[in-house]
Amino acid sequence: MRATAVSFLPLVASLAWMLGACGDRPTPRDEPALNLEELLGGPPPEGFERALEPRELAFPADHGPHPGFATEWWYFTGVLASGNRTFGYELTFFRKALEPEPRPRESAWAASQLYLAHFALSDVDAGRFRAYERSSRAALDLAGARAEPFRVWVESWSAEGAAGGTFPLRLRAAREEDSIDLVLEPLKPPVLHGERGLSRKGAAPGNASYYYSIPRLTTSGEVRSAGERFAVEGLSWMDREWGTSALEPGTVGWDWFGLRLDDGRELMLVRLRREDAGADPASSGTLVEADGASRALAHGDFVVEPLGTWTSPHSGARYPSRWRIRVPGEGIVLEIEPLLEDQELRLSVRYWEGAVRAAGSARGMPLEAEGYAELTGY
Numbered sequence: 001m002r003a004t005a006v007s008f009l010p011l012v013a014s015l016a017w018m019l020g021a022c023g024d025r026p027t028p029r030d031e032p033a034l035n036l037e038e039l040l041g042g043p044p045p046e047g048f049e050r051a052l053e054p055r056e057l058a059f060p061a062d063h064g065p066h067p068g069f070a071t072e073w074w075y076f077t078g079v080l081a082s083g084n085r086t087f088g089y090e091l092t093f094f095r096k097a098l099e100p101e102p103r104p105r106e107s108a109w110a111a112s113q114l115y116l117a118h119f120a121l122s123d124v125d126a127g128r129f130r131a132y133e134r135s136s137r138a139a140l141d142l143a144g145a146r147a148e149p150f151r152v153w154v155e156s157w158s159a160e161g162a163a164g165g166t167f168p169l170r171l172r173a174a175r176e177e178d179s180i181d182l183v184l185e186p187l188k189p190p191v192l193h194g195e196r197g198l199s200r201k202g203a204a205p206g207n208a209s210y211y212y213s214i215p216r217l218t219t220s221g222e223v224r225s226a227g228e229r230f231a232v233e234g235l236s237w238m239d240r241e242w243g244t245s246a247l248e249p250g251t252v253g254w255d256w257f258g259l260r261l262d263d264g265r266e267l268m269l270v271r272l273r274r275e276d277a278g279a280d281p282a283s284s285g286t287l288v289e290a291d292g293a294s295r296a297l298a299h300g301d302f303v304v305e306p307l308g309t310w311t312s313p314h315s316g317a318r319y320p321s322r323w324r325i326r327v328p329g330e331g332i333v334l335e336i337e338p339l340l341e342d343q344e345l346r347l348s349v350r351y352w353e354g355a356v357r358a359a360g361s362a363r364g365m366p367l368e369a370e371g372y373a374e375l376t377g378y
Helices: 009-019 034-042
Strands: 021-026 071-082 085-097 113-123 128-137 143-146 151-154 157-161 169-174 178-188 198-200 208-225 229-241 251-261 265-273 282-289 294-297 303-311 318-327 332-338 345-346 350-363 366-378
Touching: 071 178, 071 350, 071 366, 085 151, 085 157, 085 178, 085 208, 085 229, 085 350, 113 143, 113 151, 113 169, 113 178, 113 208, 113 350, 128 143, 128 151, 128 169, 128 345, 169 208, 169 318, 178 229, 208 251, 208 265, 229 303, 229 366, 251 318, 251 332, 251 350, 265 318, 318 366, 332 366
Parallel strands: none
Antiparallel strands: 021 128, 071 085, 071 229, 085 113, 113 128, 143 151, 151 157, 157 169, 169 178, 178 208, 198 208, 208 229, 251 265, 251 366, 265 282, 282 294, 303 318, 318 332, 332 350, 345 350, 350 366
C-alpha cells in the first residue's frame, strides 16, 4: 500500500482514476504518470470531515468505510514462501468521495464514491515483478466497502471476512497469468499510530489521518506467477488510513517502511521528504513490542540514510535502493535492501513499493527483519 499506505498515495490514485476510464489498466504503463505535487498541492477539498484530534477507534466498525472523509485506503502487503521460493505481494483498495453528502440520483449507475485497487506480485527467485490496476464506482455492487461482515472490493478483487466477521480474512485478486488467494489471521491486535490513532502529516490543522495497522498476520494460500501455482505461507501487514488532507508546501514525497523484526517486534517509519531532500518534522514512526504494546517515534527518534540508488529503465526515476535505519533510543541499527530492485508500479501514478529484507543489531544483539517499503515523489 502501504502506498504504501501510510501515505497520501491513495488520494493520488483515486484522483488518477477520475481522469481515466473504469475497469482494468494494463501493466506496464509507459506514458507520463500524473504529477504528485500538482495533484496533492493546494488546499484540501471543502465540506469533508477532517482528522483534527484523537478519537476512540472501535473495531470492527473502523475496519469499514468512513464516507464523511474524502479519502480512505486498505493496504495489504506480505512476504511469502513456497519451499525455497520467495514472493512478495501488495493488494490495496482506495476509496475517493466525490462530494461530502451523497445526493439522490435517478440512474443506478450514479455514484458519489469511487474505488481503485492495485495488485502487485514479486516473484523474487524468478526476478519477475508485475503490477495491475482496477477501478470502478460504488454502484450496482461493482465496488464498495462495509464493516460487518467485513468486505472491501473492486469487482472480483476483494478482501473479505469469513463467517460473518473480519477474521480470518481472505484476499483474492487475479489478472493475466498472476493471482493471489490468501487467508490472513492476526497475531496481534490493531496498533494505533501517532497520538492514539491521529497521525499528523504536517503542521496545518487537519493535515492528518486516522491510522492503524495490524502488522503481523499469519498468511497461507496460493500464489500464481506466470501461470504456475504455488502453495505459500508467511506473514502480512495490514494498514488502514482515512482523512481529508493535502501535501504541505515544500513536501515532495515520502519513504515508508513496515518491518517485522525477528525478535517479535515491528517497526513502522514514514519519512516525509522535502524539496531539499531533508526530512519534514512531521515524519514519524511506531515501534511495536512483542506483546503488542507500542511506542510512538517522533522525527528526532530515528534516522533513515540512503546507501545506494536504482534508476528505473522504464520511467527514468531514480530511487534509493538500500538504506541504513537507526533508532538510537532502542539501540537498533538495520541495513535494508530490496528483494528485487525493480518493484516500480507503473500505473496511473508511478511509485516504488516492494518486498525488502534487513539485517543489523539491537543493543548489540543480531537482528533480522523483512517487510515492505514504499517510495513516492521520485
